[in-house]
Each structure stands twice: as structure tokens, then as C-alpha cells.
Amino acid sequence: MTGKDMIKITINLVVIYVIGGLIMAFVYAKTSPIMFVKAKEEKEAALKLMMPEADKIASLGAWEPHERHAEYYAALKCGELKTVSIKDEKTGAMKEEKECIDPQDIGYIVEGYGKGYSSFIHILASVDKEFVVKKISILAHGETPGLGDEIQKDYFLNQFEGKTVDTLEVIKGETPDKIQAITGATISSRAVTEDGVKNGVILLKEKLSKEVQG
Amino acid sequence: MSQKPKSNLELIKNGMFGENTIFRMAISLCPSIAVTNGMKNGVALGISVVFVQTMVNMTISLMRKFIHPKIRIPIFMLVIAGYVTIIDLLMATYARPIYKEIGLYIQIIVAFASIFARAEVFASKNKVWSSICDGFGMGLGFLLAMIVISFFRELLGKGALFGYPIVSGSPLLIMILPAGGFLAVGLLMGFFNWIDMRFFGGKGASGV
Numbered sequence: 001m002t003g004k005d006m007i008k009i010t011i012n013l014v015v016i017y018v019i020g021g022l023i024m025a026f027v028y029a030k031t032s033p034i035m036f037v038k039a040k041e042e043k044e045a046a047l048k049l050m051m052p053e054a055d056k057i058a059s060l061g062a063w064e065p066h067e068r069h070a071e072y073y074a075a076l077k078c079g080e081l082k083t084v085s086i087k088d089e090k091t092g093a094m095k096e097e098k099e100c101i102d103p104q105d106i107g108y109i110v111e112g113y114g115k116g117y118s119s120f121i122h123i124l125a126s127v128d129k130e131f132v133v134k135k136i137s138i139l140a141h142g143e144t145p146g147l148g149d150e151i152q153k154d155y156f157l158n159q160f161e162g163k164t165v166d167t168l169e170v171i172k173g174e175t176p177d178k179i180q181a182i183t184g185a186t187i188s189s190r191a192v193t194e195d196g197v198k199n200g201v202i203l204l205k206e207k208l209s210k211e212v213q214g
Numbered sequence: 215m216s217q218k219p220k221s222n223l224e225l226i227k228n229g230m231f232g233e234n235t236i237f238r239m240a241i242s243l244c245p246s247i248a249v250t251n252g253m254k255n256g257v258a259l260g261i262s263v264v265f266v267q268t269m270v271n272m273t274i275s276l277m278r279k280f281i282h283p284k285i286r287i288p289i290f291m292l293v294i295a296g297y298v299t300i301i302d303l304l305m306a307t308y309a310r311p312i313y314k315e316i317g318l319y320i321q322i323i324v325a326f327a328s329i330f331a332r333a334e335v336f337a338s339k340n341k342v343w344s345s346i347c348d349g350f351g352m353g354l355g356f357l358l359a360m361i362v363i364s365f366f367r368e369l370l371g372k373g374a375l376f377g378y379p380i381v382s383g384s385p386l387l388i389m390i391l392p393a394g395g396f397l398a399v400g401l402l403m404g405f406f407n408w409i410d411m412r413f414f415g416g417k418g419a420s421g422v
Contacts, residue, residue, distance in 0.1 A: 016277070016289055023296065
């Protein structure tokens with residue numbers, strides 16, 4: 001290798017990597033704020049969907065299932081919704097905002113993770129005031145396509161309505177009061193039911209009954 | 215590679231059949247087995263590959279006189295990773311519903327031997343327009359293979375196509391498991407080689 005080669009190689013690498021890096025940095029700078037806002041909106045919409053009758057969903061605290069950050073929320077129903085007009089200080093335009101008077105807890109929502117077959121399954125579950133499951137939904141997962149991803153199907157998710165800590169258990173085959181495992185995806189079914197939802201409901205019970213007592 | 219320069223149409227045909235990534239060259243088998251258990255996944259990955267392969271071939275071909283031969287490999291890697299990152303970011307921002315379905319497969323493209331191989335074998339030695347045609351043809355060949363493999367795997371394994379059930383139940387569950395991927399690719403590869411040898415006088419995959 002001659003000296004000329006060495007210089008050419010250096011220039012080659014520096015120029016191409018700097019250009020490549022700049023292009024990627026530019027795209028990232030343009031897209032990441034939009035991505036962040038959209039991800040937040042999606043989460044709010046998902047929470048709203050868990051408890052459609054609630055007027056407001058407030059975060060109560062956080063926990064760490066499988067060392068991941070997850071939150072739990074109270075679903076509030078307002079005793080009265082008062083519409084107040086607020087003047088926007090920047091534009092001077094009048095904006096209508098709803099004020100929640102005398103909010104009542106109608107249930108709770110917990111975010112959780114279950115260790116599945118090939119991924120951590122990100123779950124939301126909503127319960128009523130007696131900690132009976134109302135609805136669950138799968139936010140994200142990386143389970144086997146065609147087998148484990150059946151956990152997203154309605155026939156599996158609908159089984160959760162009316163379940164309590166005692167009946168959140170996976171059974172292979174027909175079951176009248178527990179959760180029926182998906183054929184070929186018992187691990188994923190268990191992850192959602194026992195690791196995810198059940199632990200979430202137990203957490204809600206612990207945290208919230210303590211609050212009531214204290 | 216043949217000595218005679220090929221026309222653009224021949225290049226596309228070559229990518230689709232003569233040097234089909236999966237069935238003739240037997241490269242990029244690993245990601246293709248991972249995602250072909252449903253037609254939707256297979257087609258989504260196939261389309262992403264068509265795009266990345268064409269763009270990478272074009273870029274490498276444009277830069278071929280500037281790249282020093284000794285460092286071509288890190289530069290190919292950067293170009294491939296750069297395109298994949300940009301597509302990944304753009305889709306995550308502007309096409310979120312689709313991204314949720316195929317986001318994983320977009321990232322998988324970085325590790326594609328076929329894209330790397332075409333940059334090395336073809337794009338770094340040929341003119342821009344030929345390289346674009348070659349990349350496009352190779353991508354189409356890959357898409358074609360994805361469609362064929364996932365068609366059989368989803369139909370036999372789940373009794374469905376594109377997620378719509380055709381027969382009830384799961385007739386041959388093994389076909390959508392990883393083992394079924396190897397079976398399907400192996401049998402189809404053999405089948406296409408047999409067709410080639412029987413009807414077109416080819417020598418099979420080993421003769422390419």
C-alpha cells in the first residue's frame with residue numbers, strides 16, 4: 001500500500017461516513033419530535049379505549065415489571081362537567097376547556113409486561129372498583145407470527161371480561177370460568193394472563209387498598 | 215457472471231429467475247424463513263427489499279469510481295444501514311399503522327446477504343442504469359420467492375391466505391413453525407431446480 005492509497009482511503013472513509021451520518025442525523029432530527037408526539041397520542045387513545053365511559057384518566061404511580069417502566073392509572077368520572085372559557089395568553093383567542101368537578105373513581109387501568117415466548121408483551125388492563133377485569137389490550141409484542149400473535153385476536157381477549165385474581169389462570173382445553181390457552185401458544189397465553197394481567201391486578205389491589213387504609 | 219453485457223430487461227429477468235436469491239443462489243435464507251409464515255409478512259418484506267436493493271445498487275454504482283477497493287465493504291455497510299435507518303425513521307413517523315406491522319422486517323434488511331452480494335458483485339462494477347435494473351430484478355426475484363414460500367406455508371400451516379381463513383383449523387401446524395420454513399424452502403428449491411433441469415436444460419443450482 002502506497003502513501004497515496006492511505007490518503008485516498010482516509011478521505012474516502014471520512015467523506016462518506018460524515019455525509020451518511022449527517023443525512024441520518026437530519027432525518028432523525030426532523031422525525032423524532034413528530035414520532036414522540038404521535039406515540040404519546042397513541043398511548044392516550046389506548047388508555048381512553050380501555051375505559052370509554054371515563055371522563056379523565058389520571059396517573060397514580062409507576063411500577064417496574066421485568067425492569068421496565070409501567071404506570072397505573074385511575075379512571076375518573078366527573079360528577080359534573082363545567083365548561084369554562086379560558087383566554088389563551090399567546091394568541092388572545094378564547095378557548096373552551098372542560099373543568100371536572102367532584103371526580104369519582106370508577107375503575108383503574110394498569111400497564112404491564114408479561115414475559116412471553118420470544119418477547120416481553122406490553123399489556124393494558126382495566127378493572128372496576130372491585131378489581132374485576134373489564135378489558136385488556138395488547139400494545140406491543142414480538143411473539144411468533146401465526147402462533148403467539150393470536151393473543152391479539154378478539155376471541156382470546158374477550159375471555160378476560162369478568163375475571164378476578166383467582167380466575168386469571170390458563171387452562172389447556174375448554175374451561176367455563178378460566179382462560180383457555182391458544183393452541184400452540186401456551187407460553188404466550190400464560191405470559192398475558194398470569195405474568196401480565198394477574199400481576200397487574202395484584203399490584204393495583206396492593207397499592208390501592210393500602211391507600212384506602214392509610 | 216457472463217462476459218457479454220446484458221440488456222436491462224435481461225438483467226431484471228436474470229434477477230427474478232436465473233439468479234433468484236432464494237431458489238438459485240440460496241442466500242438470505244435466514245430472514246426469509248423467519249417471516250414467511252404468512253403471506254402478509256412475506257409480501258411486506260419483499261416490497262421493502264425491492265426498494266432497498268434498488269436504492270443501494272444505485273448509490274453504490276454512483277460512488278463506484280470514488281470508493282477505494284480496499285475499503286469497499288465498510289462503505290457498502292454504511293450505505294445499506296443508512297437507507298434502512300432512513301426508511302425505518304420515515305415509516306415510524308408518517309406511516310405508523312403499517313410500521314407496526316412490518317417495522318421489525320425493515321430493520322432485518324440490514325443483515326441481508328443478498329443486498330450486500332449484489333452491491334459487491336454487480337453495482338460496484340457496472341453503470342448506474344444497469345445497476346438499478348439489476349437491483350430491481352433481484353428485489354423482484356426475492357419478492358417472488360417470498361410470495362411462493364409464504365403461500366404454501368400459510369395455506370398448509372394455517373389454512374388461510376393473507377389472514378383470511380380458507381379451510382377451518384390448522385391442517386399442518388409444523389409449516390408455520392421454523393422447522394416448516396426449512397422444509398418449505400428446501401422442497402421448493404428442489405422443485406424449481408427440477409423444472410429448470412427437466413424443461414430448460416439447466417444444470418440446477420449447483421451449476422449456476
